[in-house]
Amino acid sequence: MTDEIDYEIDAEDLPKRMERRELGSPSVIVDDVHITYRVFGARRGGTTSSKTSLINRAINAGRPDTGPITEVHAVRGVSFVARHGESIGILGTNGSGKSTLLRAIAGVLPPSKGRVFTSAEPALLGVNAALLPKLTGERNITVGGLALGLSAKEVRERTSSVADFAELGDFLYLPMSSYSSGMGSRLRFAISTMQTPDILMIDEALATGDSSFRKKSTERIEEIRDSAGTVFFVSHSLGSVRAMCSRVLWIEKGKLVADGDVDEVCDAYHDFVAGRSNASAGASLR
Numbered sequence: 001m002t003d004e005i006d007y008e009i010d011a012e013d014l015p016k017r018m019e020r021r022e023l024g025s026p027s028v029i030v031d032d033v034h035i036t037y038r039v040f041g042a043r044r045g046g047t048t049s050s051k052t053s054l055i056n057r058a059i060n061a062g063r064p065d066t067g068p069i070t071e072v073h074a075v076r077g078v079s080f081v082a083r084h085g086e087s088i089g090i091l092g093t094n095g096s097g098k099s100t101l102l103r104a105i106a107g108v109l110p111p112s113k114g115r116v117f118t119s120a121e122p123a124l125l126g127v128n129a130a131l132l133p134k135l136t137g138e139r140n141i142t143v144g145g146l147a148l149g150l151s152a153k154e155v156r157e158r159t160s161s162v163a164d165f166a167e168l169g170d171f172l173y174l175p176m177s178s179y180s181s182g183m184g185s186r187l188r189f190a191i192s193t194m195q196t197p198d199i200l201m202i203d204e205a206l207a208t209g210d211s212s213f214r215k216k217s218t219e220r221i222e223e224i225r226d227s228a229g230t231v232f233f234v235s236h237s238l239g240s241v242r243a244m245c246s247r248v249l250w251i252e253k254g255k256l257v258a259d260g261d262v263d264e265v266c267d268a269y270h271d272f273v274a275g276r277s278n279a280s281a282g283a284s285l286r
């Protein structure tokens with residue numbers, strides 16, 4: 001499908017490419033990681049056989065019936081090593097396992113098999129980053145800053161610069177539920193980077209930013225790389241990945257199909273998506 005690549009960002013809107021840097025020691029080691037979701041109550045394709053469901057029924061007698069269980073094998077044996085100073089783009093078509101992999105690296109989802117080692121606790125910045133819609137922007141900055149391990153004094157000192165970065169204006173004192181999606185994602189980015197994280201993981205969070213915010217956030221990502229941090233960046237925008245990343249991982253159906261040079265992997269991914277979309281257009285004409 002063509003909408004899997006975001007063509008809406010103009011090339012001139014994008015910041016200039018990030019400079020190459022000397023790479024440091026490993027910051028993240030992902031070793032043959034598999035992640036399987038178990039979905040309860042699915043109606044079709046459940047993994048329970050009639051024999052096991054009989055046993056389950058006997059064991060669960062008297063408990064509420066959750067129905068059969070379907071397993072979704074979202075990540076299948078992914079391995080790579082990330083180093084300090086790298087900015088790594090993660091590409092893949094819808095449902096290929098990008099967000100799942102990111103959440104496993106962040107420690108939010110335990111792998112069902114394999115291991116993840118990180119040199120520090122990663123800061124996961126995603127569309128679902130835990131900000132509380134009923135609280136004002138100001139309170140969210142306080143809660144987010146404390147959750148990142150800053151002291152109350154540090155949070156107070158940094159609140160106005162976070163609000164300025166997120167361009168909230170007077171909305172700072174209004175509940176987040178009144179924010180536009182762009183404001184929300186700017187605030188998420190500003191909070192997640194109020195302390196320079198060793199490992200920053202960004203999941204589509206810049207998609208709603210305008211070009212000036214993209215420029216500012218790219219500069220902030222550069223600063224994080226300068227301080228020898230590692231940045232992971234999940235995006236459907238090939239332009240942003242080309243501009244912001246020094247390496248690209250491409251995941252398809254849960255498997256790592258390419259890991260390497262930004263232009264080589266982006267070009268191959270582009271051709272793959274274009275080929276799929278041509279094939280489906282051909283199929284619909286028949």
Ligand SMILES: Nc1ncnc2c1ncn2[C@@H]1O[C@H](COP(=O)(O)OP(=O)(O)OP(=O)(O)O)[C@@H](O)[C@H]1O
Nearest residue numbers: 037039072074092093094095096097098099100101
């Ligand atoms: N909580 C969940 N429970 C069950 N299955 C899930 C869950 N989250 C994701 N999945 C499934 O795991 C697979 C990978 O999903 P994931 O969100 O990681 O893909 P993605 O590459 O980030 O997709 P997208 O680009 O559409 O955001 C998909 O088949 C999805 O349906």
